[in-house]
Amino acid sequence: MKTTLDLPDALVKQVKLRALREGRKLKDAVADLLRKGLAVAAGAEAEAQAPVITRDKKTGLSMITCKQTAAPHDEMTPERVADILLAQEVEWQNAVGR
Secondary structure, X not given: OOOOOOOOHHHHHHHHHHHHHHOOOHHHHHHHHHHHHHHHHHXXXXXXXXXXXXXXXXXXXXXXXXXXXXXXXXOOOHHHHXXXXXXXHHHHHHHHHO
């Protein structure tokens, strides 16, 4: 598939030099670099999204450890968990009472 891209001159020069050193066509070098870049990005996304699930030795409860720290407003503190559970119970009671 043909496409036109507006790339910085210095970047095109680097890719051309790499293609020349490797004895490849420019289009093949660009395609290979794009594939490699996309693979790295996909791997980083998968790693960032994959939580680690372990079991607490003291309580035996499951623990989920995420790769990124939660923002302060998203952190699951005991108080926030209690608020969520209370809201859920109120919602269930309202649904039953209807």
